[in-house]
Amino acid sequence: MMIDIRDLRVRFGQGVDTVTAVDGVTLSVREGESFGLVGESGSGKSTVLRAVSGLNDEWTGRIAVAGTEQGPVRQKGFYKLCQMVFQDPYGSLHPRHTVDRILAEPIAIHGLGDADARIDRVLRDVGLGPSFRFRYPHQLSGGQRQRVAIARALVLEPRVLLLDEPTSALDVSVQAEILNLLRRLRMEHGLTLVLVTHNLAVVANLCDRLAVMNRGRLVEEMSVEDLRRGAAREPYTLQLLRASQGYDRATAESFRDYA
Amino acid sequence: MADNSPLLDVSNLRVAFPTRTGMAEAVRGVSFTLGREKLGIVGESGSGKSMTGRSILRLVPPPGRVSADRLAFRGEDLLAASARRMRDIRGRRIAIVMQDPKYSLNPVMTVGHQIAEAYRVHSKAGAAEAKRRALEMLAAVRIRDPERVYDRYPHEVSGGMGQRIMIAMMLIPDPDLLIADEPTSALDVTVQMQVLAILDDLCSQRGMGMIFVSHDLNLVASFCDRILIMYAGRVVESCRASELHAAQHPYTRGLLASLPRIDEPPGDLPVLSRDPAWLEG
Numbered sequence: 001m002m003i004d005i006r007d008l009r010v011r012f013g014q015g016v017d018t019v020t021a022v023d024g025v026t027l028s029v030r031e032g033e034s035f036g037l038v039g040e041s042g043s044g045k046s047t048v049l050r051a052v053s054g055l056n057d058e059w060t061g062r063i064a065v066a067g068t069e070q071g072p073v074r075q076k077g078f079y080k081l082c083q084m085v086f087q088d089p090y091g092s093l094h095p096r097h098t099v100d101r102i103l104a105e106p107i108a109i110h111g112l113g114d115a116d117a118r119i120d121r122v123l124r125d126v127g128l129g130p131s132f133r134f135r136y137p138h139q140l141s142g143g144q145r146q147r148v149a150i151a152r153a154l155v156l157e158p159r160v161l162l163l164d165e166p167t168s169a170l171d172v173s174v175q176a177e178i179l180n181l182l183r184r185l186r187m188e189h190g191l192t193l194v195l196v197t198h199n200l201a202v203v204a205n206l207c208d209r210l211a212v213m214n215r216g217r218l219v220e221e222m223s224v225e226d227l228r229r230g231a232a233r234e235p236y237t238l239q240l241l242r243a244s245q246g247y248d249r250a251t252a253e254s255f256r257d258y259a
Numbered sequence: 260m261a262d263n264s265p266l267l268d269v270s271n272l273r274v275a276f277p278t279r280t281g282m283a284e285a286v287r288g289v290s291f292t293l294g295r296e297k298l299g300i301v302g303e304s305g306s307g308k309s310m311t312g313r314s315i316l317r318l319v320p321p322p323g324r325v326s327a328d329r330l331a332f333r334g335e336d337l338l339a340a341s342a343r344r345m346r347d348i349r350g351r352r353i354a355i356v357m358q359d360p361k362y363s364l365n366p367v368m369t370v371g372h373q374i375a376e377a378y379r380v381h382s383k384a385g386a387a388e389a390k391r392r393a394l395e396m397l398a399a400v401r402i403r404d405p406e407r408v409y410d411r412y413p414h415e416v417s418g419g420m421g422q423r424i425m426i427a428m429m430l431i432p433d434p435d436l437l438i439a440d441e442p443t444s445a446l447d448v449t450v451q452m453q454v455l456a457i458l459d460d461l462c463s464q465r466g467m468g469m470i471f472v473s474h475d476l477n478l479v480a481s482f483c484d485r486i487l488i489m490y491a492g493r494v495v496e497s498c499r500a501s502e503l504h505a506a507q508h509p510y511t512r513g514l515l516a517s518l519p520r521i522d523e524p525p526g527d528l529p530v531l532s533r534d535p536a537w538l539e540g
Contacts, residue, residue, distance in 0.1 A: 040447035040448070040449065041418070172303070173530070176528035176530055177530050179519065199519075201520055201521050202519055204521045204523070205526075205528065206519075207525075227521065228524070240449070246480065246481030247452060247459075247478060247482040
């Protein structure tokens with residue numbers, strides 16, 4: 001198992017204001033697998049990802065990555081193994097750093113050396129090429145920025161890529177390019193992907209397996225083949241599937257809240 | 260006025276912004292007419308779809324400039340209307356709902372007061388009457404406990420409820436035309452469908468016309484009656500919503516093909532290659 005999560009719980013706030021964002025989630029992701037974590041806002045899907053990535057240290061349970069048990073605070077080596085790409089490429093790149101500096105920083109932190117060749121290689125890898133190297137983020141389109149964010153994650157040659165809504169801020173034509181890029185990178189580098197999204201069609205395109213979350217709980221796990229056939233067991237998942245198929249007056253009437 | 264005359268008649272609409280290198284046109288000659296129907300305007304970011312919606316209400320911020328051969332609402336020339344007349348039209352005759360309730364509601368005023376205020380601005384009703392109408396409107400957008408929600412502040416309601424409150428506020432003066440600019444894009448899919456059902460019912464019950472601006476092709480195809488597809492400030496294609504799948508323009512076809520689908524096996528998606536000729540039509 002590349003990622004093994006047992007009974008993960010994340011709470012925010014104190015006393016009467018306590019919110020249980022993740023309520024006992026258990027799941028595992030095999031090496032080389034592409035796994036989708038799906039749910040609506042507030043379902044806890046991003047919180048699970050942030051706990052795995054080490055961005056959130058207020059959790060209980062067990063998280064193991066590549067066979068190593070992880071504590072709340074991660075060692076530097078963890079980030080060499082596991083990197084993350086965020087939703088908004090307008091917010092996740094330093095506006096006053098060139099692409100070169102953005103990509104050089106993780107190399108310097110990890111003392112990898114040979115920065116020049118690494119940056120050149122990773123830029124080609126994400127389909128940008130050396131001409132983008134000395135540009136600033138504001139000189140790039142949204143899709144190009146997301147390619148830089150993916151390059152920054154890949155420059156450390158990680159084995160796991162955590163993706164938090166990586167195409168939600170992009171136009172559909174650009175989304176297609178980024179999905180194709182992620183698929184190619186996964187094949188070429190044997191990456192394990194964990195993709196958090198609200199978009200079932202994106203999961204169907206990129207993932208092998210998925211888990212559906214609602215209000216902090218894992219509702220069900222299924223294969224993408226089952227998703228494609230609409231073969232969900234839980235009513236909540238079926239409702240999510242129907243809602244993804246476009247507007248229908250009668251269907252909208254049938255929706256209800258699942259606690 | 261004859262009922263078969265269009266609600267809105269737009270001909271050769273242009274919106275331009277001055278830049279260091281001359282005027283940049285965000286909308287370049289858009290023409291359409293709108294009856295009592297749901298018209299979808301679809302396009303990617305920068306296509307001019309939102310500017311088209313805003314220019315109808317003359318809400319394009321300066322130094323942007325709006326011009327048109329004709330921009331008429333029920334026969335009245337909107338470009339020639341005085342500022343005072345436009346204030347009368349905005350809200351009362353033509354309403355607009357924006358994408359994110361977080362930024363469109365006044366954070367220091369209860370939602371009930373905001374809705375009641377929208378009503379009082381456009382009618383001579385007193386405070387008690389306005390409150391009664393506001394509560395009715397909250398119930399019409401299917402808020403379960405209107406009395407309780409009336410006294411809440413915007414930060415105390417969820418995104419879906421905030422968007423329903425926005426819609427209630429926009430519809431309380433009973434406008435003839437609603438411009439909805441990505442009204443459900445910030446919402447979860449199930450809430451999105453519920454909000455659309457409310458808009459759908461209000462359109463059919465009140466005979467209101469609607470311009471629905473969105474980037475979501477499938478949503479527009481399933482919700483609207485007719486669709487305009489915009490690219491680089493122009494309408495490249497218009498069709499009945501039910502016939503979007505048979506669209507002819509290579510841009511429309513490319514956009515449709517680039518959408519991942521739940522029922523298709525994983526694999527590379529066709530990528531749009533933009534033809535410079537599309538810029539001219």
